Amino acid sequence: MPTTLVIGATGTVGSALVPDLLARGHTLRRATRQVREPGDVALDLLSGAGLDAALAGVDRVFLMAPPGHTGQDRFLVPVIDAAARHGVGKLVLMTAMGVDADPTSPLSLSEAYLRHSGVPAAIVRPNWFMQNFHTFWMGSIAATGEVQLPVGEAKASFIDARDIAAVAAVLLDRPQDEPEAFDLTGPEALDHATAAALISAATSKTIGFRDITPEAMRGALLQAGLPADYAEFLLVILGFLKQGYAERTTPHVAALLGRPARDFASYARDYAEAWRG
Template sequence: MSTILVVGASGTVGSELSRLLASAGHTVRKATSRAPTEPDQVHLNLLTGDGIDAAFKGVDRAFFLAPPGHSRQDLLLNPLVDAAAARGLHKVVLMSAMGANADEAAPLRLAERHLEASGLAYNIIRPNWFMQNFNSFWLHGILSQGQILLPVGQAKGSFIDARDIAAVAAALLVSDRFNGQDFDLTGPEALDHQQVAAVLTQASGKDIGYTDISPEQMREGLLAAGLPADYAEFLLLILGYFKAGYAERRTDAVQLITGQAPRSVAQYAADYKAAWV
């Protein structure tokens, strides 16, 4: 069994990944930006680098992601890759985002390239938009107005359940079968937000719709919620890619790696229905 560092262990993917790895018998070191409250947690500040030595002590495999709210993800991730290489880790799995490799100058792509050149055994996973956004980031509009409020028109997305992302990461971390490969991760179907709203309505019993708002309205809401201006612009940029149709593509990567079909939006909605009532 391995000792595995999970960066972002308190987040949507990281918490489920930590659970899966621990249930399989591995020792999980949960890196968190907050003050540790459990013996398996370690403080790691990606902005300052504080805690890197403690986080990597005795670790032989690691999972990296960049926390939300920061647009220069390479500046946060590259020091982690360097630390892993310096310590000769057996494997690193980096979570990026679908479409990151479309622009070689994009910060996430720079981080991917840094890992590829590190000499480490690695995998890169690029998930599409999370289903869990509907019970977290987009939840306020649903609860306050009964609407998913996004500037994406009628474009479709092959949304993926974060639990499936975690299952893929868990499989890749403990296997060398796919070393050196990158994977775009999607759900089994492509739906537009009106269709998603209908699924959420059926699951929750609450009347939920979708309103296509302007990018200016979205920017105003993001800034009012306290997001940094540069990160708000980053979100508007990738939402623009969604509207242009780049999130519709589907892959079989989840099935290939885990042996299980990815969850549908209907399955997700049934499991999370309490969030919208």
């Protein structure tokens, strides 16, 4: 049974990936900044502290950049180097759909570095998470009853983070290098007003959508405590969403899992209590 290190184990994708891998018989190491329970290993990607200890004896690695930071290659490249030193047999890197449009972007640079590292690899590029609606966008919903974003009527093929985790588990079970980077989407493209209506139907609460200006979004992000450079990064990628770049769908989730990707209505029903609270 492989020993697998999950970096970002307490995050949205990682917390879903851990039980998937346990069900597949993996021995788990959960990388966290603070060790809280057996199976946790201390790892700080920002400083690199604990990196070699976390990777010692590891067969497989799931890697993602720490959220809330730009210049992601600064944190990802040292992990890739360490994985090569320790002879890791498979590394699955999560970036984001669309990063390949700019080969100079930090995530695209990280993908290229991994490809030339000699470590057998797979890359998953998910679209916008469905789970954002009950996490990152929850503040405006709780305060105003609305999802408030500068995206107009643009559609996105939102993906359930549980499906991202399930795909990563499949790829971590395959020892070979994967020549294709997998763009992961949900089964349909929806605008945010439709998504809000589906949440309303699942919760019996009225939740709407309001298109706001980028300036208003910037103010909300800074007020929430996000670093200015990361707030600007979010505004850029929300701008890409508004231009339609997040609308396309791909078949990879269904092909890799042997079942359809979860749709937004199913997600809304599964997490209804989050909005009712």
